[in-house]
Amino acid sequence: MQPLTAGLSYLDLLFLGRRHAIATVVARATSGTALIDPGPSTCRIRLEEGLQHNGIRLGDISEILLTHIHLDHAGVTGTLVRQYPDIAVIVHERGARHLSAPDKLIESARRLWGDDMDRLWGEVIPVPERNLRVVTGSEQIVAGGRTFEIAYTPGHASHHVSYYDASSGMAFVGDAAGMSVDGGYVLPPTPPPDIDIELWQDSVSRIGRWAPESLFLTHFGPIDHVRSHLAQLLDHLEITASLVRESLRGPGTDEERSIAFASDLRRELRRNMSEPQVAAYESAAPFHLLWLGLARYWRKKGG
Numbered sequence: 001m002q003p004l005t006a007g008l009s010y011l012d013l014l015f016l017g018r019r020h021a022i023a024t025v026v027a028r029a030t031s032g033t034a035l036i037d038p039g040p041s042t043c044r045i046r047l048e049e050g051l052q053h054n055g056i057r058l059g060d061i062s063e064i065l066l067t068h069i070h071l072d073h074a075g076v077t078g079t080l081v082r083q084y085p086d087i088a089v090i091v092h093e094r095g096a097r098h099l100s101a102p103d104k105l106i107e108s109a110r111r112l113w114g115d116d117m118d119r120l121w122g123e124v125i126p127v128p129e130r131n132l133r134v135v136t137g138s139e140q141i142v143a144g145g146r147t148f149e150i151a152y153t154p155g156h157a158s159h160h161v162s163y164y165d166a167s168s169g170m171a172f173v174g175d176a177a178g179m180s181v182d183g184g185y186v187l188p189p190t191p192p193p194d195i196d197i198e199l200w201q202d203s204v205s206r207i208g209r210w211a212p213e214s215l216f217l218t219h220f221g222p223i224d225h226v227r228s229h230l231a232q233l234l235d236h237l238e239i240t241a242s243l244v245r246e247s248l249r250g251p252g253t254d255e256e257r258s259i260a261f262a263s264d265l266r267r268e269l270r271r272n273m274s275e276p277q278v279a280a281y282e283s284a285a286p287f288h289l290l291w292l293g294l295a296r297y298w299r300k301k302g303g
Contacts, residue, residue, distance in 0.1 A: 032060060035061060150164075197297060
């Protein structure tokens with residue numbers, strides 16, 4: 001695990017064997033251990049081994065804090081709770097029902113991932129309602145020996161929340177502040193079904209009002225240059241949204257448009273980053289899916 005500050009660290013889950021694709025945060029105290037976004041079930045062994053190497057057992061986990069319920073962030077939650085039924089799971093009210101009854105979540109994911117679903121994400125099972133601690137995004141919670149403020153930060157997902165720990169000055173923002181691997185391109189992940197650009201812009205402002213000293217991104221790791229990072233995120237969200245809007249006005253099928261968009265984005269990233277960095281981005285957020293989310297957004301808005 002990599003330290004962030006006393007009692008706070010993070011673990012690279014080595015998703016699909018790739019470094020710097022998915023991280024989980026570990027907050028450790030004598031009262032218990034909290035995880036923020038524990039990742040997919042396919043990384044469960046890596047999660048357990050990484051914790052054990054640092055003297056933490058899965059049975060020490062007292063809380064799981066979810067920024068949102070997408071499978072790369074939350075897929076292993078039900079599996080962990082089945083094994084350790086005293087774990088409390090903090091989740092936004094819009095996502096809670098899909099944790100306790102994940103059939104629609106699984107169906108939606110399978111439409112996107114097809115035959116790759118099980119290879120990528122593994123087991124997805126319900127979290128009993130008794131384990132859920134449902135929030136709206138205006139609360140404070142104590143977990144892992146820390147007090148976290150919670151903010152509702154939709155845009156990437158309608159049920160997305162972020163957590164702020166004033167004692168460290170760090171905001172744990174899931175996908176609300178985008179992706180940046182090894183200080184590279186700040187990419188807004190825009191998969192379907194509920195991308196909303198205006199809500200996302202408001203969420204970035206909400207994170208900024210915390211005035212955090214640093215951000216923690218699930219994809220990937222700590223960011224210290226907060227203001228410039230958030231500014232780049234908004235710029236790149238506008239650019240990618242405009243590219244997709246223009247593609248919808250031109251010829252071609254959706255498949256052809258998404259392939260062209262993915263190729264253009266891949267080329268842009270390769271200009272300033274190494275191939276392993278680009279691969280880490282695409283393993284966490286396949287580029288053709290980013291087109292699909294923005295296309296759905298524009299079509300809902302009528303253009």
